[in-house]
Amino acid sequence: xxxxxxxxxxxxxxxxxxxxxxxxxxxxxxxxxxxxxxxxxxxxxxxxxxxxxxxxxxxxxxxxxxxxxxxxxxxxxxxxxxxxxxxxxxxxxxxxxxxxxxxxxxxxxxxxxxxxxxxxxxxxxxxxxxxxxxxxxxxxxxxxxxxxxxxxxxxxxxxxxxxxxxxxxxxxxxxxxxxxxxxxxxxxxxxxxxxxxxxxxxxxxxxxxxxxxxxxxxxxxxxxxxxxxxxxxxxxxxxxxxxxxxxxxxxxxxxxxxxxxxxxxxxxxxxxxxxxxxxxxxxxxxxxxxxxxxxxxxxxxxxxxxxxxxxxxxxxxxxxxxxxxxxxxxxxxxxxxxxxxxxxxxxxxxxxxxxxxxxxxxxxxxxxxxxxxxxxxxx
Numbered sequence: 001x002x003x004x005x006x007x008x009x010x011x012x013x014x015x016x017x018x019x020x021x022x023x024x025x026x027x028x029x030x031x032x033x034x035x036x037x038x039x040x041x042x043x044x045x046x047x048x049x050x051x052x053x054x055x056x057x058x059x060x061x062x063x064x065x066x067x068x069x070x071x072x073x074x075x076x077x078x079x080x081x082x083x084x085x086x087x088x089x090x091x092x093x094x095x096x097x098x099x100x101x102x103x104x105x106x107x108x109x110x111x112x113x114x115x116x117x118x119x120x121x122x123x124x125x126x127x128x129x130x131x132x133x134x135x136x137x138x139x140x141x142x143x144x145x146x147x148x149x150x151x152x153x154x155x156x157x158x159x160x161x162x163x164x165x166x167x168x169x170x171x172x173x174x175x176x177x178x179x180x181x182x183x184x185x186x187x188x189x190x191x192x193x194x195x196x197x198x199x200x201x202x203x204x205x206x207x208x209x210x211x212x213x214x215x216x217x218x219x220x221x222x223x224x225x226x227x228x229x230x231x232x233x234x235x236x237x238x239x240x241x242x243x244x245x246x247x248x249x250x251x252x253x254x255x256x257x258x259x260x261x262x263x264x265x266x267x268x269x270x271x272x273x274x275x276x277x278x279x280x281x282x283x284x285x286x287x288x289x290x291x292x293x294x295x296x297x298x299x300x301x302x303x304x305x306x307x308x309x310x311x312x313x314x315x316x317x318x319x320x321x322x323x324x325x326x327x328x329x330x331x332x333x334x335x336x337x338x339x340x341x342x343x344x345x346x347x348x349x350x351x352x353x354x355x356x357x358x359x360x361x362x363x364x365x366x367x368x369x370x371x372x373x374x375x376x377x378x379x
Contacts, residue, residue, distance in 0.1 A: 099137055243310050344361040
């Protein structure tokens with residue numbers, strides 16, 4: 001067991017793993033630059049690797065290099081993690097979450113108890129206290145950040161390692177002085193091994209969250225119209241299926257309102273497609289702003305939109321459509337002027353499905369067009 005926990009071997013092992021981790025995070029950050037802060041995690045792991053490697057050269061290299069400089073790199077790596085998390089998680093992080101002031105404590109204490117009054121135990125207490133405080137501060141700040149719920153595993157990495165450091169500090173304080181760090185015992189050796197767990201857990205948590213965000217965006221894009229941000233046909237179908245099934249089960253009304261922008265081709269021909277897109281986005285915003293949380297709005301394609309209105313009977317659906325029609329007609333669209341829309345409204349009857357209601361609403365909408373446009377017609 002003692003041979004397995006040889007401190008120098010563990011330090012080299014941590015340095016190698018941290019270096020590989022830094023390379024992996026740097027590659028990920030370069031490949032996906034949209035995830036702000038990932039490059040900081042790579043540099044943080046590299047700092048940790050350098051710090052561990054310098055400590056491993058103790059008894060072979062000058063003390064200033066293996067203690068003072070090594071501690072700067074090791075603590076600096078944690079502080080760089082804080083900078084990375086602040087950028088990655090977003091939000092306002094308090095000043096104490098990046099405690100650079102600890103260098104003002106650690107450096108003189110390390111130098112004094114290396115050259116003036118050599119004492120390995122006090123150096124370990126000072127370093128462990130600074131690291132533990134930094135870990136705890138980062139864990140608390142991350143918990144309070146907007147991304148905290150997503151990054152529970154990262155919080156666990158920082159908080160768990162902070163608790164271990166607190167235990168190590170108490171163990172060091174209450175035990176006999178150590179003649180050499182390389183013969184410090186199993187607790188200190190396990191602390192070095194804990195760095196491996198910390199780095200791997202922290203980076204796994206970051207990567208898992210990044211992949212989750214990317215998959216969420218892909219899922220949203222698959223269900224969302226890129227121009228207006230409304231549901232597309234696929235999103236409409238996935239919303240409608242359970243909503244209509246629930247209405248059928250409960251015997252509650254369910255209505256559909258189909259609308260088409262009047263003379264939209266003239267807008268494109270006279271003002272250009274950019275102006276036409278602006279009108280589509282503006283009308284989508286009007287529709288979205290006037291709907292309930294239980295409703296849904298989708299763009300079927302071109303200038304055609306559909307509203308799904310659960311728990312809405314014929315009279316209510318006609319009122320909703322008429323309010324929206326009047327609202328659209330009252331808006332001056334930049335560079336285009338006023339536009340109008342024609343509505344067709346259909347309410348579920350018997351065992352009608354979405355396709356049946358859309359066909360009925362489509363016929364009603366064309367009836368509104370034929371009657372002069374800027375009208376609401378019930379199927």
